[in-house]
Amino acid sequence: MSAQAVQHHAPPTSFLRKHVFSLDHKVIGKQYYALALLAALCGMVLSWLMRIHLGWTNVAIPGLQLLSKSGAPGGVMTPELYLQLLTMHGTIMVFFVLTTAPFAAFGNYFLPIQVGAEDMPFPHFNMMSFWVTFLAFVVLMSSFFLGDGPTLGGWTQYAPLNAVGTAAGPGQGLGVVLWATSIALFCIGQLLGALNFITTTLDLRVKGMSLMRLPLTAWAWFITSCMGLTAFAVLMPACILVILDHVAGTSFFVASGLVINDQVLPHSGGSTLLWQHLFWFFGHPEVYIAIVPGIGIVSHILITNMRKQMLSQRVLIYCMGALAVLSYMVYGHHMFVSGMNPFSSLAFSFPTLVITIPATIVVLIWIFSLYGSKLRINSASLFALGFISMFVSGGVSGFFLAQPSIDIMLHATYFVVGHFHMVMGVAAMFGIFAATYFWFPKMTGRMMNERLGKIHFWLSFVGAYCIFMPFHYLGIAGNIRRYSSFPNDFMQPLIPVHRWITVAALMTGVAQLIFLYNLIHSRFWGKPAPDNPWEATSLEWSTATPPPWDNFGGKLPVVYHDPYQYGVQSSLGDYVMQASPEQVVTQHDEK
Amino acid sequence: MAKLLALTIIVIAITSALPVVLHTWEAPADISTHGHLIDEQMSETMIEAGLSFLAAQLILAIFIWKFSSRGPEAKLKTFPGGAKGLVIGALLLVGAEVLALGVFGVKAWADVYLTPPSTTAMPIQVQAGQFAFYFRYPGPDKKFGPLHPELINEGNQNFFGLDPEHDVDSRDDIVTAEMAIPVNKEIHLLMHAKDVGHSFFVRELRVQQDFVPGLDVSLHFTATQVGKYEIVCTQLCGLGHYNMKAYLYVLSQADFDDWLKKETAMQ
Numbered sequence A: 001m002s003a004q005a006v007q008h009h010a011p012p013t014s015f016l017r018k019h020v021f022s023l024d025h026k027v028i029g030k031q032y033y034a035l036a037l038l039a040a041l042c043g044m045v046l047s048w049l050m051r052i053h054l055g056w057t058n059v060a061i062p063g064l065q066l067l068s069k070s071g072a073p074g075g076v077m078t079p080e081l082y083l084q085l086l087t088m089h090g091t092i093m094v095f096f097v098l099t100t101a102p103f104a105a106f107g108n109y110f111l112p113i114q115v116g117a118e119d120m121p122f123p124h125f126n127m128m129s130f131w132v133t134f135l136a137f138v139v140l141m142s143s144f145f146l147g148d149g150p151t152l153g154g155w156t157q158y159a160p161l162n163a164v165g166t167a168a169g170p171g172q173g174l175g176v177v178l179w180a181t182s183i184a185l186f187c188i189g190q191l192l193g194a195l196n197f198i199t200t201t202l203d204l205r206v207k208g209m210s211l212m213r214l215p216l217t218a219w220a221w222f223i224t225s226c227m228g229l230t231a232f233a234v235l236m237p238a239c240i241l242v243i244l245d246h247v248a249g250t251s252f253f254v255a256s257g258l259v260i261n262d263q264v265l266p267h268s269g270g271s272t273l274l275w276q277h278l279f280w281f282f283g284h285p286e287v288y289i290a291i292v293p294g295i296g297i298v299s300h301i302l303i304t305n306m307r308k309q310m311l312s313q314r315v316l317i318y319c320m321g322a323l324a325v326l327s328y329m330v331y332g333h334h335m336f337v338s339g340m341n342p343f344s345s346l347a348f349s350f351p352t353l354v355i356t357i358p359a360t361i362v363v364l365i366w367i368f369s370l371y372g373s374k375l376r377i378n379s380a381s382l383f384a385l386g387f388i389s390m391f392v393s394g395g396v397s398g399f400f401l402a403q404p405s406i407d408i409m410l411h412a413t414y415f416v417v418g419h420f421h422m423v424m425g426v427a428a429m430f431g432i433f434a435a436t437y438f439w440f441p442k443m444t445g446r447m448m449n450e451r452l453g454k455i456h457f458w459l460s461f462v463g464a465y466c467i468f469m470p471f472h473y474l475g476i477a478g479n480i481r482r483y484s485s486f487p488n489d490f491m492q493p494l495i496p497v498h499r500w501i502t503v504a505a506l507m508t509g510v511a512q513l514i515f516l517y518n519l520i521h522s523r524f525w526g527k528p529a530p531d532n533p534w535e536a537t538s539l540e541w542s543t544a545t546p547p548p549w550d551n552f553g554g555k556l557p558v559v560y561h562d563p564y565q566y567g568v569q570s571s572l573g574d575y576v577m578q579a580s581p582e583q584v585v586t587q588h589d590e591k
Numbered sequence B: 001m002a003k004l005l006a007l008t009i010i011v012i013a014i015t016s017a018l019p020v021v022l023h024t025w026e027a028p029a030d031i032s033t034h035g036h037l038i039d040e041q042m043s044e045t046m047i048e049a050g051l052s053f054l055a056a057q058l059i060l061a062i063f064i065w066k067f068s069s070r071g072p073e074a075k076l077k078t079f080p081g082g083a084k085g086l087v088i089g090a091l092l093l094v095g096a097e098v099l100a101l102g103v104f105g106v107k108a109w110a111d112v113y114l115t116p117p118s119t120t121a122m123p124i125q126v127q128a129g130q131f132a133f134y135f136r137y138p139g140p141d142k143k144f145g146p147l148h149p150e151l152i153n154e155g156n157q158n159f160f161g162l163d164p165e166h167d168v169d170s171r172d173d174i175v176t177a178e179m180a181i182p183v184n185k186e187i188h189l190l191m192h193a194k195d196v197g198h199s200f201f202v203r204e205l206r207v208q209q210d211f212v213p214g215l216d217v218s219l220h221f222t223a224t225q226v227g228k229y230e231i232v233c234t235q236l237c238g239l240g241h242y243n244m245k246a247y248l249y250v251l252s253q254a255d256f257d258d259w260l261k262k263e264t265a266m267q
Helices: A015-020 A025-055 A079-115 A123-142 A174-203 A216-247 A272-306 A313-326 A331-335 A342-354 A356-370 A379-401 A404-410 A414-444 A450-476 A489-525 B002-021 B035-067 B082-114 B253-266
Strands: A565-570 A573-576 B122-129 B132-137 B174-176 B179-182 B186-193 B198-202 B207-211 B217-222 B227-232 B245-251
Touching (some): A025 A079, A025 A123, A025 A489, A079 A174, A079 A216, A079 A272, A079 A414, A123 A174, A216 A272, A272 A313, A272 A331, A272 A356, A272 A565, A313 A356, A331 A342, A342 A404, A342 B082, A356 A379, A379 A404, A379 A450, A379 B035, A404 B035, A404 B207, A414 A450, A450 A489, A450 B002, B035 B082, B122 B179, B132 B245, B174 B253, B207 B217, B245 B253
Parallel strands (some): B179 B245
Antiparallel strands (some): B122 B132, B132 B174, B186 B217, B198 B207, B198 B227, B227 B245
16 A cells, blocks of 8 residues: 555644544654653552562551551551552553553654654544553552552452452452453553554555665564554453453352352352463563564664664564564463473473573674664663663573573562563663653654753663662572562561662662653753754654654655665765665775 | 763673672572472573673673764774674574573473372372461371361361361361471472462472462472471462461471371360
């Protein structure tokens, strides 16, 4: 389909159409970003509360009673409130931040521009996608104020704890129903988004934009959409089945003969492990849904700042594809000690180990592409380099967890928490920060403050290591995760480590307020941005800053070059834009 | 600034590796017959992952140091061998590493999960419920009586739902809140969940296994050192999860026999 087949929609005229129920992918992208920012703030505050409690269990936290009266008598957090905050932190961060920001926010804003389209093919679906996601967030947060609070079952919501109702604890009735409703809505939003992303990439590329001329970010969003289409399509029905177990008397996830409070539960015939299979069939691809956009973003930003291409763009694309395919074959490594057939554990272990090969190749391509570059240091490139360091640190701990025998020791310990926070939490957040510093000028027409950006980077980079590297050591010592305090004899000596982590977490958290200030201040009072401040080549830098409602002012570009023509001689300097017909001379490489 | 970043990455990498290299932070000593296999696998993985971690961070730091903020007159260079060399290198090196870890790891896993317990293993049933473990020994008849969920009553301490009036096999069953086992004797642990998911984890024994509601699973191990250890729940099971624990006493055969007699008398 040619770019002429884009569904044209008239320029928005009313306030509502322009800023609220907009069909414009750029406004929707900004809305997703704002939602992710709000969610990240909520998630971060919850993590502060949890960390204070873990460091000093009996300390009264001012204002905690506003969140839950019964969960914080005298301001001291109860075990159930701790678990409720833990569940909400995980759910908010995984779904509404790590999925929403790098994929839905930046993807929405830049994918159509990078392929040279005026908008996505289904703008109404796109608008629905955001508002359904927003509704999902509202439903999730409402659980703080309804019934006996949010569910305490963790973001993984294992069965049958998620299906047996309030008898199993506060939040396990209405709280679970609201959680499952929220996630099912979120899945619908992401499915609508994925459909748009895939069709945009395949059908709306402008003249000259072959698939291999797509920037790495566009490839990353495309591959992520394909993963999302399959993964969310499994999680959504699983959530519906949980809701049915609560409201319709079904027993999908509850076995016969279970007893709570000396009462036999009125369920029979369900399967506990069924939930785990359904959840992790979504859950492991979700890790890559969070991180693959980051891989694309980091590659895109590094290339621009290295002033040279990656050693191989094609290999990077193949590796992202391999990660996506393998992500479905490895999910069972979350279930090594779950009680599933032990032969299955071995079957899931090998692809889990094998998935390190494409991940290693990606890292090697990044690092060895730095060789011989002219690396520019700015806030965006600092966060991109920080991403690589974090991705490596979080990635190598995966070697341990991929092996069932070692998992016997490390499963459900802080080692796992350290691993996933580094590789999909901090790394993905660094990708979001890098993208923000890089694209903010294009999105708002103003530059962010570089000095504040660099301070933000240093505090975040060192702070994140101070928080999450000790998690691995706690795990090796057998510190169990999801404990609201540590009454066990062997955990007593570990409490000082928890206090160190708490202090580091609070300080790193404060650094994020610098980012927030920078973001808001620059939005209104930042220096005006030129159209192409980073001397970059892809199509988003060919159009005005910020782009007009139809992206290219009514005249679609024609693509003449591969996405990353750096290190060339052109009228602009050492680069040539994708949409420039200028012939270029490649500079001779010095070996 | 780039040089500072390079130095920071090097300092972080070395500091992170120090506790492992200097052996100042290690897992608790193993007290099982199979645990050394897991520990060896852990050590091999630590060496391979640790070297990969250090190499990647150091090379990243060196390249950031060397190739940042070069002037416009500097020439771009391509890493000798290009992507092809890296891909082949990664496939061979990581492939070999993955294969080695995968193949050798099977042995440790098989020792715990793929070999059945011996016929002389001592059966003990453990039941996990919110938020306590209870243990059942079969008594002189060496048979466990059947469970009746409807008879479970915490108030009259019928934790398992036994019916000794009607079930002969239940009459000599011994129910305890602590677990004691004889040293150097293989234990066949029969795991039963009363309500929701739980887990059985003893660090020193190198065993961890989830309880699956509706599905009885088993585990077998042999403890080699007398002592007192903690059994903890590692599967989020509700508000009291953090406090769900029991003690494991590994006793000499004589001490174990005494303990069992005392517990029998208290039933």
